[in-house]
Amino acid sequence: MANWDSFDEIEALRRHLGRAFQEFTFENEPVSRVVFLPGKAPRRYPLINLNEDKDNFYLEALAPGVDPASLNITTVRNKLTLSGEKRRVEGEIRPEAFHRSERASGKFVRTLELPIEVDEGKVKAEYRNGILKLTLPKAERAKPKQITVNVG
Amino acid sequence: MAEQTVATTSRQETSMTPKETTHSRERTLTPPVDIYETPDGLVVLADLPGVSKEGLDVRVENDILTIRGTSSDGLPGEPIYREFELANYFRQFELSEKVDQNKITAELKHGVLTLKLPKAEEAKPKKIEVKVN
Numbered sequence: 001m002a003n004w005d006s007f008d009e010i011e012a013l014r015r016h017l018g019r020a021f022q023e024f025t026f027e028n029e030p031v032s033r034v035v036f037l038p039g040k041a042p043r044r045y046p047l048i049n050l051n052e053d054k055d056n057f058y059l060e061a062l063a064p065g066v067d068p069a070s071l072n073i074t075t076v077r078n079k080l081t082l083s084g085e086k087r088r089v090e091g092e093i094r095p096e097a098f099h100r101s102e103r104a105s106g107k108f109v110r111t112l113e114l115p116i117e118v119d120e121g122k123v124k125a126e127y128r129n130g131i132l133k134l135t136l137p138k139a140e141r142a143k144p145k146q147i148t149v150n151v152g
Numbered sequence: 153m154a155e156q157t158v159a160t161t162s163r164q165e166t167s168m169t170p171k172e173t174t175h176s177r178e179r180t181l182t183p184p185v186d187i188y189e190t191p192d193g194l195v196v197l198a199d200l201p202g203v204s205k206e207g208l209d210v211r212v213e214n215d216i217l218t219i220r221g222t223s224s225d226g227l228p229g230e231p232i233y234r235e236f237e238l239a240n241y242f243r244q245f246e247l248s249e250k251v252d253q254n255k256i257t258a259e260l261k262h263g264v265l266t267l268k269l270p271k272a273e274e275a276k277p278k279k280i281e282v283k284v285n
Contacts, residue, residue, distance in 0.1 A: 064263030130263015
């Protein structure tokens with residue numbers, strides 16, 4: 001029977017889990033580091049969905065009630081930063097006037113790392129019904145090249 | 153103003169809660185709301201991202217305010233990363249009879265529904281003049 005080193009096993013498991021988390025998170029910091037901090041774990045805002053085809057990435061972000069003028073979208077290589085402000089209500093409302101207060105509000109910044117570089121100049125953005133949609137064309141230099149094999 | 157549905161524990165906009173009614177198996181999202189009072193009445197704000205004017209259904213029946221929203225949306229291409237899923241929205245509130253149900257106004261802007269529920273005349277505070285002889 002082989003020697004069973006429990007520390008080795010635990011270490012291997014930890015590494016394995018760490019890798020699993022890393023794969024599923026979009027940002028580079030592992031989730032585990034954030035969620036186990038005391039207090040409220042920082043919430044990701046806005047939530048996003050990402051699709052792709054051969055030429056583009058398509059991103060949608062759930063951002064109802066965001067003032068379109070406050071939206072700021074920047075891309076550098078494969079990094080995309082979304083920022084803006086969601087105001088709670090228009091005008092000044094006394095805090096005691098609230099019966100219910102469930103909607104998230106405030107300023108937000110979120111930086112995402114896309115799988116490959118995008119063409120910064122050709123990014124298109126549209127904000128409709130509280131959903132921000134981006135079309136991010138993949139950069140020509142980052143696209144995979146098809147190489148034809150000559151048979152002599 | 154009381155609510156018909158059981159409040160969700162999670163206030164994430166994407167939390168899926170099964171509808172309390174047993175009729176359908178459809179899963180709906182409970183939109184987060186803000187409700188505040190003004191001298192004229194109540195204002196209800198609800199986040200309904202992805203709902204267009206056509207997909208929105210707000211009605212008052214038997215003092216029950218029902219907000220329903222249909223979100224129809226899709227992205228082109230193949231999904232590679234997912235954080236939320238849109239579904240239909242559903243939430244109900246019970247109104248007190250102090251609300252003038254004929255004067256309710258609704259506005260949908262940037263995915264946020266603003267409902268104004270004016271107080272009925274008889275429910276408004278009245279100033280009583282006291283005469284001192």
